[in-house]
Amino acid sequence: MQVQGVDAEAYALARAHKPEHFVLERIVRPNILALEPYRCARDDFQEGVLLDANENALGPAIAPGSAYESLDLHRYPDPSLHAARERATALRGLPHPAYTFLGVGSDEVIDLIQRCFARPGQDKILICPPTYGMYRVSASINDIGVVQVPLVTANGAFQLDTPRVQAALRADPAIRIVFLCSPGNPTGTLIPLRDVQQVLDTPEFAGLVVVDEAYIDFAAEEQALGRKHGTEPVSAVSLVHEYANLVVSQTLSKSFGLAGVRLGLAFAQPPIVQVMNNTKAPYNISSPAAWLASQSLSEEGVARMRENVRTLVDERDRLCRALGAIPAIGAVLGGNDANFVLAQVLDRPRGVPDSQRAAHVYETMARHRGLVVRNRSSELGCAGCLRITIGTAAENDLCIALLTELLA
Numbered sequence: 001m002q003v004q005g006v007d008a009e010a011y012a013l014a015r016a017h018k019p020e021h022f023v024l025e026r027i028v029r030p031n032i033l034a035l036e037p038y039r040c041a042r043d044d045f046q047e048g049v050l051l052d053a054n055e056n057a058l059g060p061a062i063a064p065g066s067a068y069e070s071l072d073l074h075r076y077p078d079p080s081l082h083a084a085r086e087r088a089t090a091l092r093g094l095p096h097p098a099y100t101f102l103g104v105g106s107d108e109v110i111d112l113i114q115r116c117f118a119r120p121g122q123d124k125i126l127i128c129p130p131t132y133g134m135y136r137v138s139a140s141i142n143d144i145g146v147v148q149v150p151l152v153t154a155n156g157a158f159q160l161d162t163p164r165v166q167a168a169l170r171a172d173p174a175i176r177i178v179f180l181c182s183p184g185n186p187t188g189t190l191i192p193l194r195d196v197q198q199v200l201d202t203p204e205f206a207g208l209v210v211v212d213e214a215y216i217d218f219a220a221e222e223q224a225l226g227r228k229h230g231t232e233p234v235s236a237v238s239l240v241h242e243y244a245n246l247v248v249s250q251t252l253s254k255s256f257g258l259a260g261v262r263l264g265l266a267f268a269q270p271p272i273v274q275v276m277n278n279t280k281a282p283y284n285i286s287s288p289a290a291w292l293a294s295q296s297l298s299e300e301g302v303a304r305m306r307e308n309v310r311t312l313v314d315e316r317d318r319l320c321r322a323l324g325a326i327p328a329i330g331a332v333l334g335g336n337d338a339n340f341v342l343a344q345v346l347d348r349p350r351g352v353p354d355s356q357r358a359a360h361v362y363e364t365m366a367r368h369r370g371l372v373v374r375n376r377s378s379e380l381g382c383a384g385c386l387r388i389t390i391g392t393a394a395e396n397d398l399c400i401a402l403l404t405e406l407l408a
């Protein structure tokens with residue numbers, strides 16, 4: 001059986017030839033593969049007198065003059081969400097919108113991939129801690145097992161232990177999805193594409209590799225400025241042409257500054273995108289979200305994103321220098337490739353990471369001084385670590401002043 005609903009043009013575009021052993025239909029859950037996707041009259045007819053969807057013909061009950069009045073909010077959103085999808089596809093250099101899925105944040109993407117490709121009670125995902133918590137939360141919700149292969153954490157390297165990942169995949173055929181986070185959260189560290197490729201090419205692995213690139217624009221911009229990462233591509237989107245077993249997830253929540261809009265993206269070969277489209281709720285992206293996303297993905301929006309990323313990266317470097325001058329803060333761990341830093345609080349006399357002290361500073365700042373960071377000191381390889389998001393210059397100054405004072 002083939003994936004339902006992929007149009008011929010999109011299938012013709014799906015030319016990924018690697019890895020040779022990969023057959024998508026074998027890893028789609030059988031009930032999902034057999035699914036007749038939900039269809040509505042609007043899929044075929046968008047014009048005319050529309051009495052097909054039980055909408056409210058009198059219009060939206062919102063205050064007159066609202067900025068959203070022009071969006072026809074009394075109508076269900078256009079299911080193809082074409083402007084946002086087309087702009088995202090073009091921005092990432094893919095040939096057709098059929099390569100692009102839009103979700104309610106990348107959190108929906110993470111959940112949906114598990115629902116489409118891992119059978120509850122039987123299959124597993126593989127994660128590489130320390131990593132983003134939602135992979136595991138979604139697995140628990142969907143009754144999917146979790147295999148962990150820690151990153152190499154020594155000296156804050158936070159790199160993939162590729163031989164151990166491959167050994168785990170070989171040893172356990174129930175693993176259907178590998179989640180790699182690059183740049184990682186909380187590690188802030190880019191994973192080189194040669195390591196991702198090794199996982200994609202693992203001969204005994206029949207499943208999917210998801211590369212979560214929520215923070216990729218920060219690494220890409222530094223590369224564009226010639227500051228870091230050489231000349232090889234940093235984003236796994238560059239591998240989507242070649243690999244039929246790859247999904248790259250991104251989001252407008254970070255570099256584009258639209259966390260409130262809830263717009264996540266997944267880039268993959270069209271049959272994978274079609275499986276996800278068949279499975280999602282029919283109108284997952286609201287009209288305002290689709291409109292805001294298309295504005296943000298316009299030429300002006302992307303230019304603004306890049307400018308903001310450059311400002312945040314400069315502020316991040318300034319914050320790192322200031323943290324380096326606080327004796328009770330040791331190394332800033334990881335590769336510093338995102339919009340946060342992982343600062344390690346020390347037990348000063350002994351010069352070792354001090355998680356209790358980190359917890360105390362975190363609590364004091366949040367409860368009594370009105371500045372909230374994230375205590376990550378219980379994460380693997382992150383003893384004593386506070387994860388500090390880069391704020392405005394004034395917010396960063398306040399953070400530096402408070403840490404200097406509280407760690408004196």
Ligand SMILES: Cc1ncc(COP(=O)(O)O)c(C=O)c1O
Binds near residue numbers: 212
């Ligand atoms: C690595 C990573 N992936 C995904 C997300 C979720 O992003 P979204 O806002 O698109 O759901 C986050 C949010 O912090 C994240 O750190």
